[in-house]
Structure formats: structure tokens, C-alpha cells
Amino acid sequence: MTLPSEAGRVVLVTGGATGIGAEIVAEFAGAGADVVVADLAEPGADAAKAEYVRVDITRDDDLRGLVEATVDRHSRIDALVNCAAMYKTLGGKRALEEIGLDDWDRVMRVNTRGTWQAMKAVLPAMSEHGGHIVNISSTTARNGSPGFAHYVASKAAVEGLTRAAARELGPRKITVNAVAPGLVDDEATRVLNDAAYVAAASGRRAIPRSMYPSDLVGAVRFLGGPGAGFITGQVLVVDGGGLFT
Numbered sequence: 001m002t003l004p005s006e007a008g009r010v011v012l013v014t015g016g017a018t019g020i021g022a023e024i025v026a027e028f029a030g031a032g033a034d035v036v037v038a039d040l041a042e043p044g045a046d047a048a049k050a051e052y053v054r055v056d057i058t059r060d061d062d063l064r065g066l067v068e069a070t071v072d073r074h075s076r077i078d079a080l081v082n083c084a085a086m087y088k089t090l091g092g093k094r095a096l097e098e099i100g101l102d103d104w105d106r107v108m109r110v111n112t113r114g115t116w117q118a119m120k121a122v123l124p125a126m127s128e129h130g131g132h133i134v135n136i137s138s139t140t141a142r143n144g145s146p147g148f149a150h151y152v153a154s155k156a157a158v159e160g161l162t163r164a165a166a167r168e169l170g171p172r173k174i175t176v177n178a179v180a181p182g183l184v185d186d187e188a189t190r191v192l193n194d195a196a197y198v199a200a201a202s203g204r205r206a207i208p209r210s211m212y213p214s215d216l217v218g219a220v221r222f223l224g225g226p227g228a229g230f231i232t233g234q235v236l237v238v239d240g241g242g243l244f245t
């Protein structure tokens with residue numbers, strides 16, 4: 001499907017400085033959107049042209065500043081992509097009884113609570129004309145990948161939050177959906193998994209190859225745009241047919 005131009009649209013991408021988020025930024029910016037990146041990390045030198053605001057998504061005051069600055073500059077926010085999460089920084093696989101309380105709380109605070117906080121923050125800017133929110137979940141929420149119980153739980157909660165928000169925000173013409181990527185062959189994945197694990201995931205797919213960020217950015221852009229205006233509360237699995245839902 002050829003998606004329409006993003007010219008004139010304003011898109012916020014949390015976690016857009018690195019990894020998958022940076023590819024999502026490049027996808028929207030390449031199609032003409034004004035993209036604002038909200039991240040704790042700074043974008044790399046080769047990042048797509050976009051505005052950058054240093055934001056911790058667990059801090060309401062950071063998010064308020066981000067939304068105010070974006071609305072001051074562009075007068076609207078059309079889409080929010082919630083990509084920021086603790087993934088690369090999980091610190092390795094651990095049995096569930098070995099995950100500490102602090103680690104559990106930190107992952108839930110960033111991945112789940114932060115996603116909810118970012119959604120809340122954009123509502124004033126979307127309530128007048130509507131908008132599109134896309135949360136990044138993970139297929140781990142469905143297949144229960146061992147070694148990351150806190151991360152898996154945080155992403156399952158993001159999917160529940162997506163449905164709750166879709167019900168509440170539909171009357172305000174705001175759609176809320178999630179994209180659940182499979183294991184992406186990227187730097188973050190290679191920090192956490194050995195090559196054999198990544199190869200085995202590829203082999204289980206109906207399309208038996210590695211998955212790259214470029215495989216999922218089209219789905220994010222579609223759900224973040226007006227062409228998906230009557231789709232809400234859904235989780236779109238993008239994993240080359242590893243899971244059929």
C-alpha cells in the first residue's frame with residue numbers, strides 16, 4: 001500500500017533517538033511530517049532531520065514542556081508514537097525469581113507508566129481535532145519469552161492500556177492502537193540474545209528471515225495516520241508470521 005504524504009502533519013515519537021524509534025522518525029520525516037523526537041538519549045549524527053527534546057517519559061513536567069513547545073511551534077499534534085522503553089538496558093536475561101523489586105518497578109515505570117503518562121500529556125493537544133496514538137508493544141507479551149518476566153508483563157500491560165484508552169478516547173476522535181514487533185535483528189537484540197536465539201526466531205516465521213526495523217515502520221505509519229481512522233484498540237503483530245493471533 002502506498003501511504004499518503006505526511007506533509008503538514010506533526011508527529012511525536014518517544015524513544016526516537018535510537019534503534020527502532022529512529023527508524024520510525026525517518027519514516028515519518030521522509031514522508032514530509034514535522035517530527036519531534038522525545039528521548040533521554042541524543043540522536044546520532046546520522047539521524048533523520050527532526051526536532052529533538054530531551055524528555056524522560058516518566059516525568060510529567062518533561063512531557064508538559066514537550067507538548068507546550070510542540071504546540072507553540074506547530075500549533076497541533078496529529079500523532080504520538082510511544083516507542084520509548086527499557087529494552088536494551090534490561091541488563092540480560094534472568095529467571096523470574098531473580099528479578100529484583102527495583103528492576104521490576106523500573107521496567108514497569110518506564111514501559112507501562114511512561115506510556116500512559118505520554119498519552120495523557122498529548123490529550124489537550126488532540127482533543128480539539130482528534131489524533132492517533134500508536135504504542136509499541138512486543139510479541140513477547142503473547143509468547144511469554146523466558147528471561148524477561150518484567151518486560152513481558154510491561155508490554156502485556158501496554159496492550160491492555162491500549163484497549164482501555166481506545167474506549168475512552170474514541171468519542172474524542174482519538175484512535176489508540178499498538179504494534180507488536182517480533183524479535184528485531186538490531187543492536188538492542190544482540191545485546192540481550194545470542195546469535196543462535198535470533199536465528200531460531202527467524203526460522204519459526206512463515207517468512208523465515210531476520211526482521212529489521214524497516215519491516216515495521218510502515219505499520220506504525222499506517223496506524224498513526226488518517227487512513228486507519230476507524231481502527232482502534234487493536235494490536236497489530238508484525239513478525240513475518242511467527243505468531244498467528
Ligand SMILES: NC(=O)c1ccc[n+]([C@@H]2O[C@H](COP(=O)([O-])OP(=O)(O)OC[C@H]3O[C@@H](n4cnc5c(N)ncnc54)[C@H](O)[C@@H]3O)[C@@H](O)[C@H]2O)c1
Nearest residue numbers: 015018019020040041056057084085087088138183184188
Ligand atoms: N528490538 C526488538 O527486538 C524489539 C521487539 C519488540 C518490541 N520492541 C520495542 O521497540 C521499542 C524500541 O526498541 P529498541 O530495540 O529500539 O530498544 P532500545 O532500548 O534501543 O531503545 C529504546 C529507546 O527508548 C529510550 N528511553 C528509555 N527510557 C526512556 C525514558 N524514561 N524517557 C525517554 N526515553 C527513554 C532510550 O533512550 C532509547 O532511545 C521498545 O518499546 C521495545 O520494547 C523491540
